[in-house]
Amino acid sequence: xxxxxxREQKALKVNTDLKLMPLMNIIIALIPMLLxxxxxxxxKVIETSLPRDADASAAAAAPAEPPLDLAVFVRGGxxxxxxxxxxxxxxxxxxxxxxxxxxxxxxxxxxxxxVTSRHPGTTEVRIVAESRxxxxxxxxxxxxxxxxxxxxxxxxxxxxxxx
Numbered sequence: 097x098x099x100x101x102x103r104e105q106k107a108l109k110v111n112t113d114l115k116l117m118p119l120m121n122i123i124i125a126l127i128p129m130l131l132x133x134x135x136x137x138x139x140k141v142i143e144t145s146l147p148r149d150a151d152a153s154a155a156a157a158a159p160a161e162p163p164l165d166l167a168v169f170v171r172g173g174x175x176x177x178x179x180x181x182x183x184x185x186x187x188x189x190x191x192x193x194x195x196x197x198x199x200x201x202x203x204x205x206x207x208x209x210x211v212t213s214r215h216p217g218t219t220e221v222r223i224v225a226e227s228r229x230x231x232x233x234x235x236x237x238x239x240x241x242x243x244x245x246x247x248x249x250x251x252x253x254x255x256x257x258x259x
Contacts, residue, residue, distance in 0.1 A: 144251055163180060166182070166246070168204070168224065177208065185207045187203045196232060211244075212245045218245075219245070221241045223237050224252045224254050
């Protein structure tokens with residue numbers, strides 16, 4: 097009888113060894129593939145501010161000189177620079193292009209620099225874009241304003257009737 101029990105015990109033993117080598121091979125192959133498929137993006141921040149409320153600015157101490165209220169309008173095939181006491185400056189651009197017109201942006205930088213040189217201390221500009229204006233062009237306009245020394249750019253949507 098004791099022999100039967102030993103045989104039964106031997107028959108009941110199950111191989112409990114884990115075979116980890118195939119799993120390790122798969123993991124070693126997957127890690128480089130996951131690293132190669134990862135997308136690494138550089139995150140940039142563009143500081144913007146909303147246009148000031150007319151009542152809030154009037155409540156503040158009144159400056160000796162009226163504010164310039166400089167604005168760059170994006171209209172059809174034009175950039176229009178307007179401000180308080182500034183003659184409107186019109187710069188032609190390529191309408192509907194997938195990328196901003198670099199020549200027009202350079203003219204815009206020169207025009208904004210001329211305005212800021214005549215009005216020292218001006219750091220604010222409003223960019224008034226139509227709803228169909230591409231984001232890439234708005235970013236190019238913000239870069240142009242920053243290059244001209246206008247570091248406080250605010251975005252504003254153009255009225256549907258035209259501004």
